[in-house]
Amino acid sequence: MNVQFKKGVLDLCVLAMLNDSDRYGYELASTLSEIIMISDGTVYPLLRKLASDGLVASYLQESQSGPPRKYYSLTAMGKIRLAELLEDWNNFTASVNKIVGGKSV
Amino acid sequence: MNKREYLSALEAQLKRLPSDDVKEIVKEFDAHFDIASSEGKSEEETAAKLGSPEEVAKYYLGDSVPDFDVASAGAAVPPPFPIIPVKTGMVIDRGIGPQTAAGFANGRYAKPVVNTPPKAEPANVPFAHTGAKEKETYSEPIRQGKKEYTLPDYSQYPSKGGKHPEPAAKEHNLAFAILFTIFVFVPLWIIALGLLVLLIGLPVVQGLMSGVLFSWVPGMCSGVAGTVCMAISLAFAAVAFVFVAYFAIKGFILGTVHYFRYIFKINSGSKEGGNA
Known part of the structure; x- marks a missing residue:
């Protein structure tokens, strides 16, 4: 996948995943690295940046195995940002699809 | 690894x-x-x-x-x-x-x-x-x-929303703040204080002067008109004083409080984020 596409949508993907449910870092990292093929270590600095922007919050929760896990959740501000990003994304993909939709080489 | x-x-x-x-x-x-x-x-x-x-x-x-x-x-x-x-x-x-x-x-x-x-x-x-x-x-x-x-x-x-922390610069901030205080803020405070005195002082002086001129210089005006002029000027001075004093003192206090809070924050090392 084009590396520049990934950069643009990484925030969106993280926020969207957190909108479904609270998740811990490993979960986010492994899912994202699987789907859009980034290295796992990328996700943690991104989460930290989102937290410092107030878009996500973190809390510790006991797990069945091992030490408590650090969960991330979407804040109200994060929801707003997600809505904005989603709108941008949908507009953008719709526009691009008008041009490239259904074409193959 | x-x-x-x-x-x-x-x-x-x-x-x-x-x-x-x-x-x-x-x-x-x-x-x-x-x-x-x-x-x-x-x-x-x-x-x-x-x-x-x-x-x-x-x-x-x-x-x-x-x-x-x-x-x-x-x-x-x-x-x-x-x-x-x-x-x-x-x-x-x-x-x-x-x-x-x-x-x-x-x-x-x-x-x-x-x-x-x-x-x-x-x-x-x-x-x-x-x-x-x-x-x-x-x-x-x-x-x-x-x-x-x-x-x-x-x-x-x-x-x-929110600010990005700039952790890398943190250790230099205190030295920077001290230098900034000495070379920028102290002179600024002095200048601001001088301006404040001028701003309030000028109408007062003007009022007194006009009063003196109109009252005492023969042929310029009658004593009554001079007194009225002086009263108006002093009233202006009083209004200016109230306005200036209010905003200046408020600004000064708020600014100083923010400033010291900032320095204090640097001193204690800001702790942001943190897990519950």
């Missing part, structure tokens, strides 16, 4: 950050290794998937600021996504791991184009250069198996 090596390398790379932050970050990566090993992955495998500690640290420190400059690149049309010139940076495109293959095999995700890694990497890796970049800045990197790409420095994007 095993977990212990990875974490200590990461910790060493992050030493510019406040120690609390470093602890927190290392703890998170520690947990990552633990969960991965509980899923049966080897430490080496996990470390490889994370990307090198140097690159992860670079991303945390935010000092891989790319020389992305639309104006100088002469690009007429800005790209749809923030595009960062590719240099050394985060390693992505690690290839398809076993779990990924499983994910695609059970049809959870669309099957990507998998390129077979080249036998030998050519010496001139495209986009991993440092020089002449304008032309290639917007072109699409060609993916050939494993390659190093830079991810964007997220801290440079404007955010809607």
Whole structure:
């Protein structure tokens, strides 16, 4: 996948995943690295940046195995940002699809 | 690289950050290794998937600021996504791991184009250069198996809320604040105080002068008119005084409070984030 596409949508993907449910870092990292093929270590600095922007919050929760896990959740501000990003994304993909939709080489 | 090596390398790379932050970050990566090993992955495998500690640290420190400059690149049309010139940076495109293959095999995700890694990497890796970049800045990197790409420095994007911490500069802030106080704020305070005195003093002096002139200089005006003029001028002075005093004192107090709060915050070392 084009590396520049990934950069643009990484925030969106993280926020969207957190909108479904609270998740811990490993979960986010492994899912994202699987789907859009980034290295796992990328996700943690991104989460930290989102937290410092107030878009996500973190809390510790006991797990069945091992030490408590650090969960991330979407804040109200994060929801707003997600809505904005989603709108941008949908507009953008719709526009691009008008041009490239259904074409193959 | 095993977990212990990875974490200590990461910790060493992050030493510019406040120690609390470093602890927190290392703890998170520690947990990552633990969960991965509980899923049966080897430490080496996990470390490889994370990307090198140097690159992860670079991303945390935010000092891989790319020389992305639309104006100088002469690009007429800005790209749809923030595009960062590719240099050394985060390693992505690690290839398809076993779990990924499983994910695609059970049809959870669309099957990507998998390129077979080249036998030998050519010496001139495209986009991993440092020089002449304008032309290639917007072109699409060609993916050939494993390659190093830079991810964007997220801290440079404007955010809607909150401030980005700038941990790297923290230790210099106090010295800077002290110098700034001595050479900028103290003179500013003195000038402001002088202006305040002038602003209030002038109407008072003017009022008194006009009163004296109109009352005592023969032929200018009668005594009554002079007194009225003086009263009006003094009234203006009083109004000016109230206005100026209110805003100036309020501003002064608020400004000073903010200022000392700022210095105090630097002193105690700001603690942001933190887990519950």
